[in-house]
Amino acid sequence: MTLVVQKFGGTSVGDADRIRAVADHVARTRRNGDDVVVVVSAMGKTTDDLLRLANDVSSVQPPRELDMLLTSGERVSMSLLVMALADLGIDAVSFTGSQAGIITDTTHTRATIIEVRAERLREALKAGRVPVVAGFQGVSTDRDVTTLGRGGSDTTAVAMAAALGADACEIYTDVSGVYSADPRIVPGARRLMRVSFEEMLDIAASGGRVLSLRSVEFARNHHVPLHVRSSFTWEPGTWVVEEDVSMEQPVVTAITHDTSEAKVTVTGVPDRPGIAAPIFRALADRKVNVDTIVQNTSLHGTTDISFTVPKVDLATSVQTVGSLAPELGAGEVLTDDTIAKVSLVGAGMRSHPGVSATMFETLADAGINIEMISTSSIRISCVVRADRVEEAVRILHAAFELSD
Ligand code: ADP
Ligand code: ASP
Ligand code: MG
DSSP, X not given: OOEEEEEEOTGGGSSHHHXXXXXHHHHHHHXXXXXXXXXXXXXXXXXXXXXXXXXXXXXXXXXXXXXXXXXXXXXXXXXHHHHHHHHTTOOEEEEOTTTTTEEEOSOTTSOOEEEEOOHHHHHHHHTTOEEEEETTEEEETTSOEEEOOTTTHHHHHHHHHHHHTOSEEEEEESSSSOBSSOTTTOTTOOBOSEEEHHHHHHHHHTTOTTSOHHHHHHHHHTTOOEXXXXXXXXXXXXXXXXXXXXXGSOSOOEEEEEOSEEEEEEEEEEXXXXXXXXXXXXXXXXXXXXXXXXXXXXXXXXXXXXXXXXGGGHHHHXXXXXXXXXXXXXXXXXXXXXXXXEEEEOGGGGGOTTHHHXXXXXXXXXXXXXXXXXXXXXXXXXXEEGGGHHHHHHHHHHHTTOOO
């Protein structure tokens, strides 16, 4: 017998009709003879609404309370889905992350799963019931409710699939798979039939939010077959696979963009050994994920260091670096939250020189200034003005002829 984990994102359970449509699909899967574990996100924009509410109520948001608040969103959708399934004669039962045995570390708002104790789910499955699990949440080793970071329901689904040894993890969303660019920005974007974990990791890391980065890492580490597909058309989507599929694809597989980061610049940094280390150690200790880093050539013994961080960590970053600056003999700490990053991802790049030249020429022809550049063996990223980034995605998609 096949066991499949089916995860439904916010839009897929956005209203009563959508919840009934999802219930219908789960019921059909069950009646086909497959075992199903369902993972749901909060309905529609619930998580954003709850965050807004928290901001309206207070500027002080203890992370533990934020997690208490945000986890309520997924509780609503899990219980409603079980009710819709009951209406169809399907015996289902809901579980919060804690009840589902998802044990995390104690880092509120971005906890890491350290163990899944799935006994209750196994028992439910054995009894012929459909477990419906609230995504995005767990319980910490300190017994507090935690969340797994934005988009974390994908990670819940993959963790469940790994723990239960599922045959597949299906991620149902509002697009029909992983595309050569965000189809909302490039209407002619091409759906990928298959994409390798290696490329999917870079797509997710550089802003292609169709799968959360953690979920892709988890799936690769635990060999979970991932299938990204639409809960609107139900057609087959994109499989994320272990093998290199670059032979089937152009040199560049996808263009991604990310508007969630801001730039921090530390000016007048003395150009001597032992300066960068304390800055980035202090940021790492505060769990700030630093991305692109640029250090300029030194003039008169001092230099500027610029780096990007998630906007949500900007205040923490400025405070952390600002408090170090005097003892390091550095100058001001400047910030810029009107930047965005556009990236090319493709395993084929390794063996094709000239990809970055074409990228830079394409941006130059459109008068888009490149402010920072970073590369890995299969990715090239440029930081540009945020108000030009969508145009950058479109022209690069055209330049590399990625449409069907
Ligand atoms: P869900 O709520 O189902 O988790 P998300 O909003 O997190 O959905 O992710 C789906 C969205 O990801 C799509 O609506 C699409 O706009 C966006 N997206 C960004 N890049 C890509 C890409 N390369 N392929 C497909 N979708 C993408
Ligand atoms: N509801 C959470 C969010 O909006 C988790 C998820 O949807 O994956 O980020
Ligand atoms: Mg998502």
